[in-house]
Amino acid sequence: MVSDGTGWTAEHSVNAALGQFEHCLVDRVCPVSTHLFSGIDDVERLMEVIKQAAKEGAMLVYTLADPSMAESAKQACQLWGIPSADILGPITESIASHLGVSPSGLPRWARGRSSSLSEDYFRRIEAVEFTIKQDDGALPENLHKADIVLAGVSRTGKTPLSIYLSQKGYKVANVPIVMNVKLPSALFEIDPEKVFGLTINAVVLHTIRSARSRTLGFAEDIRSNYSEMDHVKEELEFAAKIFAQNPVWPVIEVTGKAIEETAAIVLRLFHDRKNRCSMPRISKRY
Amino acid sequence: MVSDGTGWTAEHSVNAALGQFEHCLVDRVCPVSTHLFSGIDDVERLMEVIKQAAKEGAMLVYTLADPSMAESAKQACQLWGIPSADILGPITESIASHLGVSPSGLPRWARGRSSSLSEDYFRRIEAVEFTIKQDDGALPENLHKADIVLAGVSRTGKTPLSIYLSQKGYKVANVPIVMNVKLPSALFEIDPEKVFGLTINAVVLHTIRSARSRTLGFAEDIRSNYSEMDHVKEELEFAAKIFAQNPVWPVIEVTGKAIEETAAIVLRLFHDRKNRCSMPRISKRY
Ligand SMILES: Nc1ncnc2c1ncn2[C@@H]1O[C@H](COP(=O)(O)O)[C@@H](O)[C@H]1O
Numbered sequence: 001m002v003s004d005g006t007g008w009t010a011e012h013s014v015n016a017a018l019g020q021f022e023h024c025l026v027d028r029v030c031p032v033s034t035h036l037f038s039g040i041d042d043v044e045r046l047m048e049v050i051k052q053a054a055k056e057g058a059m060l061v062y063t064l065a066d067p068s069m070a071e072s073a074k075q076a077c078q079l080w081g082i083p084s085a086d087i088l089g090p091i092t093e094s095i096a097s098h099l100g101v102s103p104s105g106l107p108r109w110a111r112g113r114s115s116s117l118s119e120d121y122f123r124r125i126e127a128v129e130f131t132i133k134q135d136d137g138a139l140p141e142n143l144h145k146a147d148i149v150l151a152g153v154s155r156t157g158k159t160p161l162s163i164y165l166s167q168k169g170y171k172v173a174n175v176p177i178v179m180n181v182k183l184p185s186a187l188f189e190i191d192p193e194k195v196f197g198l199t200i201n202a203v204v205l206h207t208i209r210s211a212r213s214r215t216l217g218f219a220e221d222i223r224s225n226y227s228e229m230d231h232v233k234e235e236l237e238f239a240a241k242i243f244a245q246n247p248v249w250p251v252i253e254v255t256g257k258a259i260e261e262t263a264a265i266v267l268r269l270f271h272d273r274k275n276r277c278s279m280p281r282i283s284k285r286y
Numbered sequence: 287m288v289s290d291g292t293g294w295t296a297e298h299s300v301n302a303a304l305g306q307f308e309h310c311l312v313d314r315v316c317p318v319s320t321h322l323f324s325g326i327d328d329v330e331r332l333m334e335v336i337k338q339a340a341k342e343g344a345m346l347v348y349t350l351a352d353p354s355m356a357e358s359a360k361q362a363c364q365l366w367g368i369p370s371a372d373i374l375g376p377i378t379e380s381i382a383s384h385l386g387v388s389p390s391g392l393p394r395w396a397r398g399r400s401s402s403l404s405e406d407y408f409r410r411i412e413a414v415e416f417t418i419k420q421d422d423g424a425l426p427e428n429l430h431k432a433d434i435v436l437a438g439v440s441r442t443g444k445t446p447l448s449i450y451l452s453q454k455g456y457k458v459a460n461v462p463i464v465m466n467v468k469l470p471s472a473l474f475e476i477d478p479e480k481v482f483g484l485t486i487n488a489v490v491l492h493t494i495r496s497a498r499s500r501t502l503g504f505a506e507d508i509r510s511n512y513s514e515m516d517h518v519k520e521e522l523e524f525a526a527k528i529f530a531q532n533p534v535w536p537v538i539e540v541t542g543k544a545i546e547e548t549a550a551i552v553l554r555l556f557h558d559r560k561n562r563c564s565m566p567r568i569s570k571r572y
Pocket residue numbers: 003004005006007008009010063064065066088106107108109111301302303304305306308
């Protein structure tokens with residue numbers, strides 16, 4: 001993977017595309033490896049990477065804003081018999097003809113820098129900082145300032161989910177549900193439409209907690225209480241009761257879902273509630 | 287944008303592609319808006335979105351794993367005269383012919399769920415949790431456990447950068463440099479090859495801090511000290527001196543860079559140091 005920028009777009013797309021080959025990646029039936037070369041902004045280094053790809057029998061996936069760089073990549077790959085895929089070229093062309101405007105052809109490092117001091121940029125940083133401070137039930141007096149509040153028992157993924165959402169610009173707070181521990185009263189005083197419950201299959205949670213208590217080196221007695229199957233079940237029932245008492249909170253089943261999948265569900269519900277439009281969507285103005 | 291999954295791949299690609307039209311997006315010369323429809327996993331809802339796109343004169347960008355869904359999208363767009371772009375179809379086909387394996391055609395919700403309990407998955411969650419706890423110079427006794435340590439004055443983006451890197455699976459600690467405050471001795475006892483200095487242009491930092499101290503509602507006297515130009519300059523010089531005394535630490539200029547750009551630079555240097563190979567790259571086994 002080659003980019004004149006960070007390479008994250010190529011990496012993200014390749015990751016998603018490789019999801020289509022999981023049947024073959026499992027147990028390394030097809031042993032796939034990727035190599036990401038970022039900041040490739042001159043033809044010499046581009047050719048070095050392509051030669052390396054030829055040697056290793058690899059394919060080249062690239063995002064190169066400068067049309068002459070992209071063309072060089074394409075031609076060199078044809079010459080050397082390397083399969084190649086241009087990730088952004090086709091969509092950039094479609095957008096160009098839709099807007100009736102030519103693409104600048106400038107990689108991100110070459111454009112003006114004003115946009116990185118944009119309002120949206122600072123809003124996202126503020127959201128991340130807010131969310132870190134609110135982690136794990138801290139500062140319940142700030143719950144009303146959050147855009148989204150997540151509630152669930154330990155190891156339902158509240159922390160990584162909060163962080164993921166915060167990077168998209170949402171201020172998130174998370175509140176742990178612990179067996180027989182009273183939840184902060186603020187949780188019931190804020191707008192219930194912004195609270196989301198998380199739940200998970202008991203067997204899976206038990207597995208996750210057992211692994212975790214070993215890693216954290218919990219003492220045997222705490223460990224058994226935290227990860228023992230009966231306790232896990234009771235705690236999930238305790239949480240379920242709270243969710244039932246607050247029927248406005250959507251309850252999301254996270255078993256087997258990646259963080260970004262749960263995030264997509266939370267945001268779909270969140271925007272649906274805000275817009276009440278015919279179909280849930282996330283809209284953005286550029 | 288339509289996806290049978292989270293929609294984040296489409297959103298990421300469209301964001302990057304729109305970077306090529308910044309000259310026209312600025313001041314909303316071309317007023318572009320996007321609408322993201324995630325979890326579209328049946329033809330009926332797909333057609334609803336496409337009809338909506340036709341009404342609004344929009345273009346359709348899609349990622350649909352099921353080939354018959356992708357084909358329906360393409361044909362409906364042709365029928366209704368809507369420009370469209372398939373983000374992952376072409377790269378998935380290239381990978382398929384390179385590997386000599388057919389894509390599964392299964393969207394992410396339809397595949398087995400084992401992978402989400404993978405080692406890599408837990409490693410990333412652990413990294414996020416570690417990084418949150420280490421924010422803002424907390425727990426210097428844990429600096430030796432970090433993969434990456436960031437040092438810089440306030441508002442060089444240490445926190446959001448740490449979080450961004452942690453989501454890629456790196457344990458990150460950040461240490462604030464404050465005028466005339468002694469840094470934790472642990473910072474000089476750990477492997478210096480994992481420490482990175484951050485610096486920024488004084489005028490830009492002054493602007494950022496002035497905006498921040500207003501938001502935080504600092505008292506007038508603290509505010510002037512924190513954001514006053516002379517103080518900003520002195521503190522940056524204080525940091526520069528520390529960096530000069532630790533010449534192994536790379537110093538990264540963050541002015542005008544987005545968090546993901548600085549992250550790419552840090553990781554390029556980090557992997558370069560680890561591999562000492564001919565060209566810096568980030569490698570991953572699937
Ligand atoms: N804001 C932007 N302005 C111009 N080009 C961009 C922008 N963001 C990403 N790109 C380009 O999009 C491609 C993918 O970027 P990256 O994800 O950083 O590798 C590269 O060719 C970048 O130069």
